[in-house]
Amino acid sequence: MDHFSLLIPLLLALSSVLHCLGMCGGIVGAISYHLSSSLGSDRRRIWPFLLAANLGRLVSYALAGGLVASFGRTLFTTLSPEYGHTLLQGFAGVILVGNGLFLIGKFPELHRIEQWGGYLWRGLEPLAKRFMTPKTIAQAFLFGLVWGWFPCSLVYGALLWSSASCSALSGAAVMVLFGVGTIPGMLSAGWVAGSLVRLGGLSRFGRITALILLGIGVFNLILLGINVHNPKLHEINHIINCLIPP
Amino acid sequence: MNPDTQIEMMGSSPTFVSVLRASRLVAATGATVLIQGESGVGKELLARAIHDASPRSKGPFVPVNCAALSESLVESELFGHTKGAFTGALNERAGRIAAAHGGTLFLDEVGDMPLSIQAKMLRFLENGECQPLGQEQPRKVNVRVVAATNRDLSALVLANRFRQDLFYRLQVVPLMLPPLRERGQDVELLTRAFLAFFSTRHGVSCPVFARGAQEVLRHYSWPGNIRELRNLCERAVIFHPGQSLDETFVQGQLNAQISSGQVSMSNAELLTPALALPNGGISLDTLERDMIRAALERTQGNRTHAARLLDVSRDTLLYRMKKHALR
Ligand SMILES: Nc1ncnc2c1ncn2[C@@H]1O[C@H](COP(=O)(O)OP(=O)(O)OP(=O)(O)O)[C@@H](O)[C@H]1O
Ligand SMILES: [Mg+2]
Numbered sequence: 001m002d003h004f005s006l007l008i009p010l011l012l013a014l015s016s017v018l019h020c021l022g023m024c025g026g027i028v029g030a031i032s033y034h035l036s037s038s039l040g041s042d043r044r045r046i047w048p049f050l051l052a053a054n055l056g057r058l059v060s061y062a063l064a065g066g067l068v069a070s071f072g073r074t075l076f077t078t079l080s081p082e083y084g085h086t087l088l089q090g091f092a093g094v095i096l097v098g099n100g101l102f103l104i105g106k107f108p109e110l111h112r113i114e115q116w117g118g119y120l121w122r123g124l125e126p127l128a129k130r131f132m133t134p135k136t137i138a139q140a141f142l143f144g145l146v147w148g149w150f151p152c153s154l155v156y157g158a159l160l161w162s163s164a165s166c167s168a169l170s171g172a173a174v175m176v177l178f179g180v181g182t183i184p185g186m187l188s189a190g191w192v193a194g195s196l197v198r199l200g201g202l203s204r205f206g207r208i209t210a211l212i213l214l215g216i217g218v219f220n221l222i223l224l225g226i227n228v229h230n231p232k233l234h235e236i237n238h239i240i241n242c243l244i245p246p
Numbered sequence: 247m248n249p250d251t252q253i254e255m256m257g258s259s260p261t262f263v264s265v266l267r268a269s270r271l272v273a274a275t276g277a278t279v280l281i282q283g284e285s286g287v288g289k290e291l292l293a294r295a296i297h298d299a300s301p302r303s304k305g306p307f308v309p310v311n312c313a314a315l316s317e318s319l320v321e322s323e324l325f326g327h328t329k330g331a332f333t334g335a336l337n338e339r340a341g342r343i344a345a346a347h348g349g350t351l352f353l354d355e356v357g358d359m360p361l362s363i364q365a366k367m368l369r370f371l372e373n374g375e376c377q378p379l380g381q382e383q384p385r386k387v388n389v390r391v392v393a394a395t396n397r398d399l400s401a402l403v404l405a406n407r408f409r410q411d412l413f414y415r416l417q418v419v420p421l422m423l424p425p426l427r428e429r430g431q432d433v434e435l436l437t438r439a440f441l442a443f444f445s446t447r448h449g450v451s452c453p454v455f456a457r458g459a460q461e462v463l464r465h466y467s468w469p470g471n472i473r474e475l476r477n478l479c480e481r482a483v484i485f486h487p488g489q490s491l492d493e494t495f496v497q498g499q500l501n502a503q504i505s506s507g508q509v510s511m512s513n514a515e516l517l518t519p520a521l522a523l524p525n526g527g528i529s530l531d532t533l534e535r536d537m538i539r540a541a542l543e544r545t546q547g548n549r550t551h552a553a554r555l556l557d558v559s560r561d562t563l564l565y566r567m568k569k570h571a572l573r
Contacts, residue, residue, distance in 0.1 A: 022420075022422065023264055023268060024268075025420065026268050026272055026279075026419040026420055026421055027268055027271055027272065027419075029272075029277060029417075029418045029419045029420070030271065030272040030274075030275040030277040030418070030419050031275065032418075033275060033276065033277035033278065033418050033419070034275040034276065034277065037276065108260075111260040114260050114263075114264075115258075115260075118263065118267075121267065125267075125270065125271075128271055129270070129271060129274045130274075132271050132272075132274040132275055133274060133275055150267070151264070151267070152264075153260070
């Protein structure tokens with residue numbers, strides 16, 4: 001249970017399967033189409049390209065996760081050397097609640113960040129277009145590296161949460177886990193999309209996972225409140241530590 | 247040249263912007279795209295934008311409205327025919343697919359494509375071969391397909407009115423344009439842009455909407471989406487140049503649009519029962535006749551549009567009109 005917090009990025013990813021299908025499913029579809037028309041329809045030759053692209057995406061996520069985590073840590077310990085860690089824990093709880101609310105449609109403000117991400121993306125888009133039709137596995141990987149910066153509120157939600165990590169390394173790990181969680185949704189795009197029954201099931205599933213995240217966030221904040229009043233309750237301290245990235 | 251193309255696709259709401267971003271990436275490949283969304287959300291505009299952003303932009307963009315073609319003509323229209331392939335085929339004809347060689351074929355209202363033609367369409371999508379009527383040898387063509395529909399294709403598949411295999415072939419890249427009512431601040435942004443655009447075009451000074459009017463616009467449900475807003479702005483410019491317009495103007499305009507029925511129904515509306523059965527029962531025959539008559543009245547006798555209102559093919563409508571001796 002000590003590393004319960006590592007389940008959270010997976011939950012985050014799973015609750016967004018439907019979103020991934022809708023937004024990035026088309027991008028995956030387009031690349032697969034390109035690959036099957038240039039390599040032939042043999043699936044075994046296409047897979048390595050798709051895996052390379054997703055690997056590239058994970059590398060970018062890890063980089064971003066490491067960056068924001070070291071930034072977050074520095075920020076909070078500078079703000080208050082004494083209570084920096086507690087602040088970080090509170091921040092993690094707030095971010096979880098925010099993510100949960102966003103996923104059930106009650107916190108659209110998270111979209112704001114997408115606008116800032118959009119400015120960065122403007123610079124990257126020409127590169128993405130260039131590698132959109134990869135001829136080699138290396139190019140597919142490069143596409144993935146760029147694709148990782150495609151503006152996406154869910155990625156930003158996960159990033160915010162990873163910024164509450166205690167080290168750059170665990171921030172990176174959180175984002176890699178999140179990325180791994182998104183792969184099944186991404187690759188099954190063609191298969192799931194369009195079937196009303198499956199989509200209905202997915203949206204219910206997404207809501208449930210979102211509510212679980214919300215619950216964990218609230219739970220974390222309550223425990224933190226108790227903890228601030230009674231710092232001696234070691235049990236509670238331990239649980240809180242399990243709830244935020246190590 | 248379509249005068250609409252003078253306007254870029256505008257908007258800043260997150261879902262809309264994401265779809266645009268994805269579409270620009272996807273344009274770089276030759277993948278088949280399926281654009282879905284309610285009437286008037288900009289499906290055709292997006293299809294053109296994809297063509298323009300693609301390596302095929304120098305090639306032709308060939309739109310085909312699948313709802314406007316009668317079942318008997320659709321095959322030769324799309325695939326072409328040889329001389330004498332059927333009675334009335336006096337000359338050879340290349341067909342729209344061949345005309346799109348090196349460019350993009352835009353299959354608009356693809357949900358209305360007659361079932362009889364869907365199998366042939368599927369073959370074309372699978373191997374890029376186009377077989378004109380009356381010709382043995384299929385011809386290889388290099389065409390990128392972008393399709394659009396305001397119907398729920400997966401529901402049509404479930405109802406056995408659209409082939410599932412064709413559906414999967416079409417939606418390699420599914421893009422979903424959001425309705426205007428879900429685009430928040432975009433109503434304001436688009437209103438300003440349309441007012442400015444039409445005042446320049448008509449050479450008059452720009453009217454403005456007073457605060458109350460803007461409030462009404464923001465909370466309206468926009469069943470006709472951007473087309474409806476655009477038309478409203480053009481009327482404002484033409485009839486009230488340079489004036490400040492209040493909510494009475496807007497309300498009057500919106501009601502007028504609803505009753506003139508140019509606004510097509512959303513999928514949700516199509517799925518809920520449109521009419522309740524009267525307690526005393528009703529004659530189905532009379533109901534059909536009345537509905538056809540009402541549809542024709544509303545569309546000022548335009549049979550293609552009336553068929554669309556009734557969700558049947560034009561041929562079906564013509565047949566039923568004959569049955570009820572309507573004209
Ligand atoms: N984002 C946009 N910015 C500016 N104008 C737009 C935008 N989207 C659509 N329009 C305008 O709205 C009108 C309707 O667009 P369009 O014909 O592409 O809709 P559609 O989805 O194809 O509708 P239908 O389903 O009825 O065929 C056009 O005049 C188009 O120029
Ligand atoms: Mg259209």
